[in-house]
Amino acid sequence: MPTVTEMYDAAIRLRDAGDLEAAAAQLKEIEAQAPTHVLTHSALAVIMQKLKRFDEAIAHALKVTELEPHDPFSFTQLSVICMRCGKIPEAEDAMARARTMQAAGGGHKH
Numbered sequence: 001m002p003t004v005t006e007m008y009d010a011a012i013r014l015r016d017a018g019d020l021e022a023a024a025a026q027l028k029e030i031e032a033q034a035p036t037h038v039l040t041h042s043a044l045a046v047i048m049q050k051l052k053r054f055d056e057a058i059a060h061a062l063k064v065t066e067l068e069p070h071d072p073f074s075f076t077q078l079s080v081i082c083m084r085c086g087k088i089p090e091a092e093d094a095m096a097r098a099r100t101m102q103a104a105g106g107g108h109k110h
Contacts, residue, residue, distance in 0.1 A: 004034045011043065020047050038067045045081050054085035065094075072101040 002010070011026035024047050030040045041063040048057035061081040068074040075098035082091035 004030055004037055004040075007033075008037070008039055008043075011040075015043070015047060020051055023047055024051065036067055038064055041067065042077060045077065049081050049084050054087075057081050057085055058087065058090075070101070072098040074098075075101065 007026060007030050011023045011030070014020075014026060015023035024044065027040050027044050027047070030037055031044070034040065041060045045057050045060035045064065048054070048060060058078075058081060061078040065074040065078055075094045079091045079094035079098060082088070082094060
């Protein structure tokens with residue numbers, strides 16, 4: 001059985017080849033096995049937004065902020081996803097939170 005990393009890498013290859021549906025399906029399999037795998041939720045947020053499945057995109061971006069609450073990038077990604085999904089007030093709130101964290105010197109590098 002492939003590892004989560006191998007499955008994730010395969011999903012990213014599918015995404016890069018333009019097969020967003022197959023990439024999403026692969027990432028959903030990872031989510032079922034490793035529900036706290038941050039990279040999976042981050043990738044699903046972007047892919048779901050591109051597939052115009054906005055509620056799912058936002059849910060995955062929110063999950064990233066739950067799993068990485070002290071990382072300003074989590075909130076930056078949430079802001080971008082919200083903006084692209086037409087949720088402007090939510091996007092502005094997330095960006096303000098990211099900026100506050102960055103100004104306070106919070107966060108960590110991956």
